[in-house]
Amino acid sequence: MRNAVCGLVATTALTAPAVAEVDFAGKTIEWVIPFSETGGSAKWANFFAPLLADALPGKPTVVVKFMPGAGSTKGANWFQKQKYDDGTLLFGSSGSTQFPYLLGDPRVRYEYKDWNAVMASGTGGVAYLNADDGAKFDGTANALKDTNFIYGSQGATRLDLVPLLAWQMLGMKVEPVFGIKGRGDGRLMFERGEATIDYQTSSGYLKGGVDLVEQGKAVPMMTWGALDADGNIVRDPTFPDIATFKEVCEATDGCETSGEAWDAWKAFFVAGFPVQKLAFLPAGTPQDVIDTYTAAFEAVVADADFAKISSKRVGKYPVFTGEGAQTALGTATNVPAEAKTYVLNWLKEAYGVELK
Known part of the structure; x- marks a missing residue:
């Protein structure tokens, strides 16, 4: 697990895949956060949302919505049931969503392996x-x-x-x-x-x-x-x-x-921290939509001003996209027995x- 984290930190620059024509013009994307609007996950999503909206084709509106309850398992259980396939639903998890999963909390009705990680970031x-x-x-x-x-x-x-x-x-x-x-x-x-x-x-x-x-x-x-x-x-x-x-x-x-x-x-x-916050598309999302999100988040991170503005809003931590996000997910959802x-x-x- 340690080597996986270190490998991620050492290889944050990834090449975005070729993207099919996906257009979000005129659409609204809901980014659901399973916490209250006062916490770090809210600030993380509110920071990335306008950047993502500008990077996605068609420049859709990205709205952050909050679904607190049961330490975030309420929102995660809800997301598990969603079958959106058009890219208009995004979910953000945190360590407080990962830990109940890791510990076998009986309230957990979600399975990370079913979801499509398109961005992950560390925090402190x-x-x-x-x-x-x-x-x-x-x-x-x-x-x-x-x-x-x-x-x-x-x-x-x-x-x-x-x-x-x-x-x-x-x-x-x-x-x-x-x-x-x-x-x-x-x-x-x-x-x-x-x-x-x-x-x-x-x-x-x-x-x-x-x-x-x-x-x-x-x-x-x-x-x-x-x-x-x-x-x-x-x-x-x-x-x-x-x-x-x-x-x-x-x-x-x-x-x-x-x-x-x-x-x-x-x-x-x-x-819980080197890979603490992740953005997911739901199960069943077509690959072209996943690739479009990957390319958009990659463009956000590659922007010349990103490092400067992100350090003041969310801190100086690596951001993973595409395959890097999937690898990061594996690190965040495994601990030694x-x-x-x-x-x-x-x-x-x-x-x-x-x-x-």
């Missing part, structure tokens, strides 16, 4: 503290271990398992309040003082978290990091001045960057969650 994540607790943070979690934190969470089987497990490994006492519909709602809880610790994916942090830091209301704690060509965790290129969880763990008493807990955390980090077993046992012990 930033954890941050309120001003009072942030004043105690010295690059380690040692002074935070006696504090009782509150965190707004979509659910322990969602992407939130990455921060929840990280905080536990650091010896911190973080009580999740489950049931929010998107990470943006978690940020709103933090802003209102209902939560005292939070994390956002890169797009969400760039949009809202940075403002909180600049206002003195939040203090960055750590990122999850990024992967280098050898599969090592290094600093996130979007936030190079913020230490990684690995660095904070190494500096914190009792936290280990080897062993079962670390291996499980890293496996789910790899599945031992990592899955560890996380399932941890979910039961920490939160009483059993997936049957």
Whole structure:
């Protein structure tokens, strides 16, 4: 799995296929996001939507719609049943959609292998503290271990398992309040003082978290990091001045960057972040439509201004199209059996969650 991710990062430039004549003139494309309109997935789709509309033949209208519920499984289950074949329906998934699939959540009624991935992109994540607790943070979690934190969470089987497990490994006492519909709602809880610790994916942090830091209301704690060509965790290129969880763990008493807990955390980090957001066409979509979308996303990424504008909106991460997107999907929907077993046992012990 590590080699697959590294190979993807090293080969982001792909050649778009020859495209048959597909024309979307006068049509409206609905891009469904299974989260609320306040989170990182919303910002990701809203960033790409107008670029995609301009790149598709006929320049259709691309409208982003939201279908939150059950940590995104509601929207994914709905998408599984759709049979559009004209390219007017697109679906965006995130790590919080991938993790229930990976863990065998009984609420999952969708199968990624049935869908057609046309674009995938990586992201990062930033954890941050309120001003009072942030004043105690010295690059380690040692002074935070006696504090009782509150965190707004979509659910322990969602992407939130990455921060929840990280905080536990650091010896911190973080009580999740489950049931929010998107990470943006978690940020709103933090802003209102209902939560005292939070994390956002890169797009969400760039949009809202940075403002909180600049206002003195939040203090960055750590990122999850990024992967280098050898599969090592290094600093996130979007936030190079913020230490990684690995660095904070190494500096914190009792936290280990080897062993079962670390291996499980890293496996789910790899599945959830280097390839975190994917755009799909539904089952049954004709190949010429798939090729047209592939060519359009390839044109978006190849634009001379793309790197500059994307770094400010969604972060400095690779974007995969065509066969690269399909390969990325494989990376995002596979974890080693031992990592899955560890996380399932941890979910039961920490939160009483059993997936049957």
